[in-house]
Amino acid sequence: MDFFDRFAIPHPSPVIYASMVAITLTLVAIVAGVTYTKKWGYLWREWLTTVDHKRIGMMYLISALLMLFRGGADAIMMRAQTALPENTLLDSQHYNEIFTTHGVVMIIFMAMAFIMALMNFVVPLQIGARDVAFPRLNALSFWLYFWGAMLFNISFVIGGSPDAGWTSYFPLAGNEFSQSVGTNYYMIAIQIAGLGTLITGINFIVTILKMRAPGMTLMKMPMFTWSALITNLIIVFAFPVLTVALAMGTIDRLFGGNFFTTTDGGMDMLWANLFWVWGHPEVYILILPAFGIYSEIIPTFARRNLYGYKSMVASIVLISVLSFVVWVHHFFTMGQGAMVNSIFSITTMAIAIPTGIKIFNWLFTLWKGKITITVPMLYSLGFIPIFTIGGVTGVMLGMSAADYQYHNTMFLVAHFHLVIIPGVVFAMLAGLTYWWPKMFGFMLNERIGKLSFWLISIGTCVAFFPMFISGLDGQARRMYTYSEATGFGIWNMLSFVGAIMLAAGFVTIVYNIYYSTRYASRDIGSDPWDARSLEWATHTPVPDYNFAITPQVNSSEAFWDSKKNGHKLFSGEYKEIHMPNNSGVPFIMSAIFFVLGFSLVFSIWVLAVIALLGIFACLAHRSFEQDHGYHIPVEEVKETEEKLGGAR
Amino acid sequence: MKIKGALLLLMFAVMAVLTGCEPLMVLNPKGPQAQTQADVILLSIGIMSFIVIAVFAILIYMLVKYRSSKQSDDYEPPHIEGNHIVEGIIVGIPVLIVIVLSIVSVRSNYLVEATPEGYEDQDPLVVYAQSSNWKWHFSYPEQGIETVNYLYIPTDRALEFKLYSEGPITSFWVPQLGGQKYAMSDMVTTLHLAADAPGEYMGRNANFSGEGFAENTFSVNAVAPDEFDEWVDEVQETAEPLTEEKYNELLEPGHLGQLTFSSTHLEFSPPPEGEHGGHHHGDSSDNSEEGNMNMDQDHEDHNHSE
Numbered sequence: 022m023d024f025f026d027r028f029a030i031p032h033p034s035p036v037i038y039a040s041m042v043a044i045t046l047t048l049v050a051i052v053a054g055v056t057y058t059k060k061w062g063y064l065w066r067e068w069l070t071t072v073d074h075k076r077i078g079m080m081y082l083i084s085a086l087l088m089l090f091r092g093g094a095d096a097i098m099m100r101a102q103t104a105l106p107e108n109t110l111l112d113s114q115h116y117n118e119i120f121t122t123h124g125v126v127m128i129i130f131m132a133m134a135f136i137m138a139l140m141n142f143v144v145p146l147q148i149g150a151r152d153v154a155f156p157r158l159n160a161l162s163f164w165l166y167f168w169g170a171m172l173f174n175i176s177f178v179i180g181g182s183p184d185a186g187w188t189s190y191f192p193l194a195g196n197e198f199s200q201s202v203g204t205n206y207y208m209i210a211i212q213i214a215g216l217g218t219l220i221t222g223i224n225f226i227v228t229i230l231k232m233r234a235p236g237m238t239l240m241k242m243p244m245f246t247w248s249a250l251i252t253n254l255i256i257v258f259a260f261p262v263l264t265v266a267l268a269m270g271t272i273d274r275l276f277g278g279n280f281f282t283t284t285d286g287g288m289d290m291l292w293a294n295l296f297w298v299w300g301h302p303e304v305y306i307l308i309l310p311a312f313g314i315y316s317e318i319i320p321t322f323a324r325r326n327l328y329g330y331k332s333m334v335a336s337i338v339l340i341s342v343l344s345f346v347v348w349v350h351h352f353f354t355m356g357q358g359a360m361v362n363s364i365f366s367i368t369t370m371a372i373a374i375p376t377g378i379k380i381f382n383w384l385f386t387l388w389k390g391k392i393t394i395t396v397p398m399l400y401s402l403g404f405i406p407i408f409t410i411g412g413v414t415g416v417m418l419g420m421s422a423a424d425y426q427y428h429n430t431m432f433l434v435a436h437f438h439l440v441i442i443p444g445v446v447f448a449m450l451a452g453l454t455y456w457w458p459k460m461f462g463f464m465l466n467e468r469i470g471k472l473s474f475w476l477i478s479i480g481t482c483v484a485f486f487p488m489f490i491s492g493l494d495g496q497a498r499r500m501y502t503y504s505e506a507t508g509f510g511i512w513n514m515l516s517f518v519g520a521i522m523l524a525a526g527f528v529t530i531v532y533n534i535y536y537s538t539r540y541a542s543r544d545i546g547s548d549p550w551d552a553r554s555l556e557w558a559t560h561t562p563v564p565d566y567n568f569a570i571t572p573q574v575n576s577s578e579a580f581w582d583s584k585k586n587g588h589k590l591f592s593g594e595y596k597e598i599h600m601p602n603n604s605g606v607p608f609i610m611s612a613i614f615f616v617l618g619f620s621l622v623f624s625i626w627v628l629a630v631i632a633l634l635g636i637f638a639c640l641a642h643r644s645f646e647q648d649h650g651y652h653i654p655v656e657e658v659k660e661t662e663e664k665l666g667g668a669r
Numbered sequence: 670m671k672i673k674g675a676l677l678l679l680m681f682a683v684m685a686v687l688t689g690c691e692p693l694m695v696l697n698p699k700g701p702q703a704q705t706q707a708d709v710i711l712l713s714i715g716i717m718s719f720i721v722i723a724v725f726a727i728l729i730y731m732l733v734k735y736r737s738s739k740q741s742d743d744y745e746p747p748h749i750e751g752n753h754i755v756e757g758i759i760v761g762i763p764v765l766i767v768i769v770l771s772i773v774s775v776r777s778n779y780l781v782e783a784t785p786e787g788y789e790d791q792d793p794l795v796v797y798a799q800s801s802n803w804k805w806h807f808s809y810p811e812q813g814i815e816t817v818n819y820l821y822i823p824t825d826r827a828l829e830f831k832l833y834s835e836g837p838i839t840s841f842w843v844p845q846l847g848g849q850k851y852a853m854s855d856m857v858t859t860l861h862l863a864a865d866a867p868g869e870y871m872g873r874n875a876n877f878s879g880e881g882f883a884e885n886t887f888s889v890n891a892v893a894p895d896e897f898d899e900w901v902d903e904v905q906e907t908a909e910p911l912t913e914e915k916y917n918e919l920l921e922p923g924h925l926g927q928l929t930f931s932s933t934h935l936e937f938s939p940p941p942e943g944e945h946g947g948h949h950h951g952d953s954s955d956n957s958e959e960g961n962m963n964m965d966q967d968h969e970d971h972n973h974s975e
Binding site (some may be wrong): 113114115145167185186190192193197198199283287288289290293324325326328330331332352354355356362363366367370371373377378380381382384385387388389390391392393404405406409410413414416417419421425428429444468489493495499501502503 | 767
């Protein structure tokens with residue numbers, strides 16, 4: 022292939038050309054807008070170089086919402102194509118690209134970013150810390166994720182999207198069967214974003230283990246912090262596997278390696294194994310923070326403490342251990358025999374036990390409570406029934422002999438969407454609505470929020486329940502079309518209707534953000550939900566240093582105790598506060614990673630070497646840099662505290 | 670509240686469809702393996718419905734009873750740590766259910782991974798099923814014939830499919846005869862099936878394998894044993910033999926209709942097993958090579974007897 026041919030889209034369509042124009046216009050508009058309003062300096066000083074966990078959290082949040090719409094657009098196109106038998110809206114190649122990017126964008130760039138957003142904003146506040154343990158590394162994590170996401174998202178306009186599925190099974194994803202640069206983007210963009218995630222994992226483990234407020238022993242941590250700790254432990258154990266697998270895939274594709282090829286001793290199932298050794302724990306990386314969020318929201322709006330705190334902790338620890346010993350259930354049909362399948366079948370079903378404990382504990386938290394139905398609570402309550410259905414179908418899939426019939430069908434698609442959507446998306450929307458006032462100083466409109474909830478939850482059911490039926494009737498997943506005689510038409514049409522309801526729900530969320538930004542009251546105090554944990558004990562908006570005086574903790578609900586039982590959270594005098602300096606290096610270094618990634622995708626070796634040298638230069642710069650941060654003097658702390666409503 | 674009602678309704682609707690007048694393919698088995706799987710599926714749906722209904726009931730009870738609108742303004746919910754008996758029950762019942770399901774699962778695993786029950790007395794019909802982008806090649810070593818994109822099988826005889834792929838991983842699936850199994854490029858996997866009733870069944874590749882994946886299907890004609898023998902004779906008499914040249918032509922990516930040949934490609938393009946496997950592991954490979962030779966011997970014997 023000629024050098025320049027590689028940059029062309031191998032399989033163009035009017036929609037892709039239109040997107041190209043739209044992307045260019047948007048970029049021009051952003052640059053022009055920022056220049057016109059003279060905001061470059063503000064953008065650089067306050068956001069691009071920030072190391073503040075709260076701002077990094079907000080940037081993750083904005084990125085996650087953008088990616089939600091990118092992945093959602095893919096989903097709508099897929100459902101529209103399959104809504105009718107023998108539809109010609111998309112051809113096979115486009116459909117394959119779209120379901121591939123839908124999966125990758127939703128899991129890696131939407132869901133992961135969303136949990137990072139909430140962990141970043143909430144965890145340091147919840148443990149009474151000033152920031153994370155390594156604020157600059159935190160900025161590096163975000164920018165690596167951001168530039169990795171950008172690299173992945175330009176694929177469809179430069180060189181072509183990956184088209185081998187989000188699981189990217191070899192040999193289909195190898196050079197032999199996938200000649201465009203699409204899968205190079207997959208291997209390298211996810212690698213860059215994955216490095217960011219791994220760094221976050223280390224950062225948050227250290228933060229949670231070393232920086233908790235005095236008195237907060239491990240068993241007095243709020244449940245969201247517990248789930249964040251366990252999630253990050255899983256990240257640190259699971260992501261290196263992905264790193265290695267992606268590196269091997271990259272070597273196969275760029276340097277003629279034979280790890281996963283059909284010839285010269287390559288093993289195609291090695292990729293599948295490595296992928297799912299990471300991939301299954303990844304599922305729990307997504308779901309555990311969601312469990313943590315529900316464990317914060319349900320007690321708040323039941324006005325009661327979380328039922329069975331100890332068994333909640335035990336169950337997330339147990340889930341995290343089991344998550345590493347079930348990966349084979351993703352390919353029971355590989356032919357490994359009855360013995361191996363039996364073992365993995367039992368371990369898989371065993372996960373239902375700790376998960377069941379959690380469901381029952383949430384239900385018993387409602388017992389003798391005083392339940393108010395707010396938007397975050399509505400999502401939490403809607404999660405329980407839908408997730409239960411998704412969960413029990415997971416147990417059914419875990420029965421390996423029966424899985425031979427479910428595997429690769431729409432039944433499986435129905436199952437995992439019915440756990441991921443209530444499990445992750447509902448939790449993120451619940452968490453977003455719940456912590457929004459702490460982030461931005463006003464509340465989202467409840468009426469519009471409830472409308473969004475009903476659209477999204479009914480849409481989820483309408484979109485995914487029919488897939489159970491078409492799956493049992495023999496519809497394989499990832500089919501871009503089917504004949505009328507199959508009788509799949511009605512079920513797929515229903516799914517399309519559900520998908521439209523979901524899309525409408527997400528549009529109302531955006532409208533809600535716009536509406537509330539314009540009209541919502543700014544006079545909401547610092548604790549609008551009458552909540553229970555420490556993040557509500559500081560001012561809104563949260564000052565740079567979070568807490569002027571480090572809180573004293575006596576239980577997992579220290580703030581509640583301070584309101585109801587006379588516990589004294591803050592005592593002592595203001596002191597000078599040591600804060601980290603902002604730095605542009607994480608942003609610059611990650612941008613160079615983007616250049617490195619782009620040049621690897623297209624095998625532009627000279628540029629790759631230059632970029633690599635640039636990255637080493639950034640590392641060296643950091644090694645020799647003397648930066649001890651700065652101190653906020655007592656006077657300034659006093660002034661800020663008085664302005665925000667006095668000492669707390 | 671509305672959504673719970675809607676969900677319950679929907680569940681009943683699902684159950685009605687599952688057991689209703691027009692049975693779904695997987696729940697309309699035509700062979701012993703598919704029957705085992707359908708039984709497991711229906712049993713698990715039953716047990717799972719019980720769990721779902723229990724959770725729904727508790728949730729509805731809590732929401733009806735403990736809403737703030739039902740309580741006096743000064744009611745302060747108590748602080749409750751947890752209760753060993755309650756927690757024992759919510760651990761114990763799921764543990765029991767998982768134990769029951771595990772026993773069912775393990776038993777059914779050994780059933781579907783062996784010659785179907787009741788068919789052990791006769792030798793299974795061995796068919797090599799090889800996928801290539803985006804076709805299926807079926808070789809009958811015993812009969813010395815080969816078909817593309819369609820299968821003829823005798824009823825009431827165990828079938829042993831030897832699966833492998835020329836390229837991406839595919840999955841051989843005939844829902845009404847039994848669940849699927851992967852076909853890969855560097856090894857041969859075995860799928861045990863059998864058909865109880867004559868008929869034409871849908872078969873397909875279930876594992877995404879690129880552009881032509883959606884149309885990567887084949888038809889399965891299950892016929893009475895003597896009818897099958899007639900078909901074999903007819904093919905041997907009327908069809909052309911498969912040459913290496915022709916075979917390589919067939920492997921080219923694309924779609925083909927149904928084709929029939931009076932010889933197989935196994936001689937000049939052996940499947941990846943034994944000495945031809947992707948991974949040699951010393952002794953074990955020697956053993957399997959021996960097994961392979963024995964099997965070839967068996968096939969020859971069959972040919973003589975026929």
